[in-house]
Amino acid sequence: MITARVQRFVWAGGPAPNGPAPDLSGRRVAVIGGATGAAEAVTGVLVDRGALPWQLGDSGTPDAVVDLTFAEPFAPDSPDAAEGALLRTLAVLRACYPDWSEETDARRLAYLAVTYLDGRSGYGDGPIHQPLGGIWAGLAKTLHREIPNINARVVDVGRPDVAGLPDIAAAELYATGPAEIGHRDGIRHALTPRAQAVGEPSVPLGDGDVVLVCGGWSGIGFELARTLARRGCRVVVTGRTRPPTGSEEWALLDDAEFDDYRRDLMRRAAADGTVRDTRERIDRLRRRRTLQKNLSAAEGEGLPLRFAHCDITAPDAVADLIAGIPDLTGVVYFAGVDRPARLPAKSDRDFLAGVAIKVTGFLRVFTAVRDRELKFFCNSGSLTGRLGGMVGELDYAAGNEALARLGLWARRVSGLDVQTLCWPLWQSLSASSNVDAAVKYMPAMDPADGLGRWCDELAAPHSGEVAFLGPVDTGISVAQAGQFPAERSLPGFAEVHPRVFHLGDPVEWRPGKRLVSEVRFRAEDTPVTGDVLVGGDPALPITLLLDNALRSAEWFAGPVRELVDVEVDLPGLRLSDGEIQLLRTTSAESDGSLRVVFRTGAGAQIAAMTGRCREPDDTAPQVPGSDGEPLGVAASTVHWRGLVVPLARWRQHPCGTRTASLAPCADADLWAAEPPPTSLLPTTALENVLRMALSGTSTDRLLIGRITIGGDPQRADLLVAEPAGKTWYAVDRGTRQVALAVRGPGADGT
Incomplete structure (x- = not known):
């Protein structure tokens, strides 16, 4: 696998010029979601400009969707409040998918997601109305992987009652330029990546620190936990997987013996018709064996690291977990699961679960610790949220972008220094089940480099969101080309810019x-x-x-x-x-x-x-x-x-x-x-x-x-x-x- 040195980027907002008015004549457009009456108002403006209204149940498919998403004020104690709006979005996309995924006309299709943060994609200085709009932002920025010819965009208007919302939606549909645009006080804004070195250490970590790594029982999370423990921190890692008691037959086997055990189980399953259930059981056993090996390795090193079984989406379990760590000084929120599958092959239940582990889990943990005096609260995000994911990662990208925007909200409403780090794939350690496909988008990160950078970030002054980018030239699609920023410092810019130009x-x-x-x-x-x-x-x-x-x-x-x-x-x-x-x-x-x-x-x-x-x-x-x-x-x-x-x-x-x-x-x-x-x-x-x-x-x-x-x-x-x-x-x-x-x-x- 190819690894690459990455560069550190932050995001800066600035005015963006208006583009030419799109030609909507004859376009069939579906308008869904939003506040009461908003869909009707947007539809009216689109029709005035020549578009034809379409709704679920009409014949054929629309040419475009204006998704007004979830406009209700944010309620941190109701992290699943947006599920109904998300299911509505999925229903429309599923209806369009067979036609849209086969479309070869590069100008026909468009998807516009409207969010309600602060009018500057969460980078303004005012209150954030609804950070769960990040769900749709991540989804929109990934759609082009499964629908190659879609013009997918995100526009943030701050509040659902903003003046001129119908005109803004009509103007941004089929627009070109940055994938994310904000509208605030009559000014159009865009986010631009800026290379920025990490600051000098200001929050030293070591003896006396107690760090909670949520979801850190395996992979990158566990390696970070071990690294922190080696630096003297006491570390608590969590997971929904329970470690074996030690008496289980499968737990005492070495890897070769376990492979024989697995094959025997599958032979029996083939005979009695329980192959699917048996595969799920084997997957659970593998996770428990991984946890056992990781904990044994940490114990063998004498590291101050312990495991706590916890479903972080359950408020009572999280409250008990935090109560049991009275001297907590830092949190790394790492939980997440990436199981790529194209939208038609991914159930609504699985899609919601992929988002919930990021959204609900974060809110449960944040609520439990927001009154603590912590040195840091660090989200482990992903470039799938910031830049869009790969094929099959609509839910993973949606969850990660929601996590980043929740981090911006949490930073603003509390005294906690909340930061989100958006990582690329890590060599040998990432959660993606399709690593070979993932490295086609961007080279993998060297784990030693990544762990060193992570510790540097925890000890330095924190900014709201940081992205670590390797060369991007292989990951840009035709649909993304018009959104590519002319930023020379981007790794791979010299290779991709002429192709886009x-x-x-x-x-x-x-x-x-x-x-x-x-x-x-x-x-x-x-x-x-x-x-x-x-x-x-x-x-x-x-x-x-x-x-x-x-x-x-x-x-x-x-x-x-x-x-x-x-x-x-x-x-x-x-x-x-x-x-x-x-x-x-x-x-x-x-x-x-x-x-x-x-x-x-x-x-x-x-x-x-x-x-x-x-x-x-x-x-x-x-x-x-x-x-x-x-x-x-x-x-x-x-x-x-x-x-x-x-x-x-x-x-x-x-x-x-x-x-x-x-x-x-x-x-x-x-x-x-x-x-x-x-x-x-x-x-x-x-x-x-x-x-x-x-x-x-x-x-x-x-x-x-x-x-x-x-x-x-x-x-x-x-x-x-x-x-x-x-x-x-x-x-x-x-x-x-x-x-x-x-x-x-x-x-x-x-």
Whole structure:
């Protein structure tokens, strides 16, 4: 399993600009939940803007759902108060799921969850009306994993009676930009991640401290408990699992013997038809054996650690637990369970239980200790809540995001220093039952690193919510791309930002099969368009078009290292009224390659090529020792002005080889965006190859047989053209490595 160093982030709120008004004409929209009369008011505004109302029981499915969720004031002693509203949400999503999960139209579907915290997603300075809105926030941010083409968003309005709620809901439905938006006092707010180091220790931990780790009987929780005990703290860990008494037959077996015991039980179960019950029994026995091993290991080390059996969702049990620890100085709330299953395969009962262990358990423990003078109250959260979970984790994400928002509420209403730490997957220790799938979203965390960071957090001044992020580039989906923040400090930003930048506006998405997007290049955003002329008119440089194609391939597999059979209609690259708009289609072929085609809105083909993910095998050409004679470049259909992309000076050598030294061209010179996307192709190298290859020709059609991308294309500083002019190389003179090989560029591609 891949592990990665993570970075520490906190969240900062700030104003967010309003986007364009969405086109709701003909959209079938269901409006559910909310305060009395709110659904009707929102429906009225949506209908005024062209939408068609839909409700459960109508034929077909809606195109969008505006979920006004649970609007009642928060009652800490009734943690299950939102269950009815959540079941209503699940009923609508279950009705939509068969149709929505198969939808390939990237513009049709939308889900908007409205929450009522403080108008700034819990990061304001006023009272929090209903922190249980976090349930819907976590669910919304995870929906795209099971419904690939859904535009799912969260908008926080502070209170259900806020003025203009119907207009806000109508404006945010189908909006683009951050996944979470707040509206307060007429200002639109968004949360932005900011890298921030942990503070210097201010709350030393050690002898004299008593720490309760709720749900810490196994996995990460138990490792944290042991770490704290090794530092001198007395630690109490809890769990709903009871340790064996020691006399049970299965408890005395070693691991190999237990496997035999398990197989024998399953053979009997197969004979008497009790397989399901027997599997559940074996799972319980495994948990009890794990608890036994952990407690024995701690006892063997002589650690001041003890176990307390407790159902933390039961108020009396929690009250008794806390009463039995009069000298308690800190709490780590760790309880939770992650059992991934897609929504149709997860019952309402299981969904509610997954949320309750986070919500109800936290409230029971917080209520029992809120009058204590504690050094800390630390929630163990998850990035599944902050960023959204993986396939099958709608309930887990909902519970974790609710926990984080409850932490913000608890911090505000009590004297306790409540903090939530949002963790990624931990190598070998996480609760996820599908670790192999989880690491596709983000690399796992090294346990030693994580435990050290956790102890640092407990001892430092606490902020409300902290997230630990590893590289995020593999976890971003097409549906999430428009929500990705332009924050350079995010791990993996350099890899994912160009892919998001070049995505364009998705029209159709069939994961792993087909992506259709509208892409637009404007002179004001792409100043290099004034540097290249086709027929005397500003045009899009060929390299930028090919780079866009390469980036589109990254949504399928990556990286594409070779483009073959490239065809470009040169007049089609000209700008009209300062821009060029194209429809790009990227399709997976049966041989594993990717076909990329650019067309105009009218359907005319502008460019086509095939991408392959093969490794380059080009060797550096022999560079002539002589200086050679200067070689001019004759006029052609395309004219390079050299204002942005430096023009190389070619020389012809006696052997017929041509060479040219290259000057670099910064990405910031190509794009007006901040930050600019990095290029996969060496712009200066390829544009100068094409300039010489087309020298003296008058053609509307460019053909390139093959373009192979080598090691580090941006290090290329020398061009070498074979005497026949059929193969051109961009080489790093220092390493002799081929950065780019171009075969057959010209009017006929030979």
